[in-house]
Amino acid sequence: xxxxxxxxxxxxxxxxxxxxxxxxxxxxxxxxxxxxxxxxxxxxxxxxxxxxxxxxxxxxxxxxxxxxxxxxxxxxxxxxxxxxxxxxxxxxxxxxxxxxxxxxxxxxxxxxxxxxxxxxxxxxxxxxxxxx
Amino acid sequence: xxxxxxxxxxxxxxxxxxxxxxxxxxxxxxxxxxxxxxxxxxxxxxxxxxxxxxxxxxxxxxxxxxxxxxxxxxxxxxxxxxxxxxxxxxxxxxxxxxxxxxxx
Numbered sequence: 001x002x003x004x005x006x007x008x009x010x011x012x013x014x015x016x017x018x019x020x021x022x023x024x025x026x027x028x029x030x031x032x033x034x035x036x037x038x039x040x041x042x043x044x045x046x047x048x049x050x051x052x053x054x055x056x057x058x059x060x061x062x063x064x065x066x067x068x069x070x071x072x073x074x075x076x077x078x079x080x081x082x083x084x085x086x087x088x089x090x091x092x093x094x095x096x097x098x099x100x101x102x103x104x105x106x107x108x109x110x111x112x113x114x115x116x117x118x119x120x121x122x123x124x125x126x127x128x129x130x131x132x
Numbered sequence: 133x134x135x136x137x138x139x140x141x142x143x144x145x146x147x148x149x150x151x152x153x154x155x156x157x158x159x160x161x162x163x164x165x166x167x168x169x170x171x172x173x174x175x176x177x178x179x180x181x182x183x184x185x186x187x188x189x190x191x192x193x194x195x196x197x198x199x200x201x202x203x204x205x206x207x208x209x210x211x212x213x214x215x216x217x218x219x220x221x222x223x224x225x226x227x228x229x230x231x232x233x234x235x236x
Contacts (some may be wrong), residue, residue: 059206
């Protein structure tokens, strides 16, 4: 009904945090307190989460328009037209919406762990794989 | 069906991104679009399965057709977002070259 609103909210927050973090990183590089070059900056990792969240939100919003659950006129969500549907919508946001946001964040966490491991992997691994 | 089509699109975009020669096509945005949507639809599918049980896997033909049409439209929308972003960013300078009449 409107489960994508939960992820949209997370996407807004992540976008803001990412911008702040990017500014902080630029400042730390200018001052000369930058972290080692091999480490992936947090702002870059947050960008992955931001893109995944916005990507999902845009395509799911399209699906909701397709099913007639989102309209271009007020109140924009057809479920808001009566109390019963609104209650069902909020219940869905609390269950499906929160689960969507949690799973995307969990997948992103896994991506960050994997990316750190790949970056730290010794360069000789490549030639080993090529000969295997 | 929508989930299935989006997952295939996500995997295909990931393979294309992995085999890229350089980043001039900006394929990264496609991965995130399709994977983000796939994860969200997966959660939707899990909740629907919990509600319907095995019936979830035997949808009516009309619903399946509608979902297929939706899935293809979602893939098309993702591609449109990607191509518009690529033309605006213009990493190879092709659009600028076409507009100014100079070679990129």
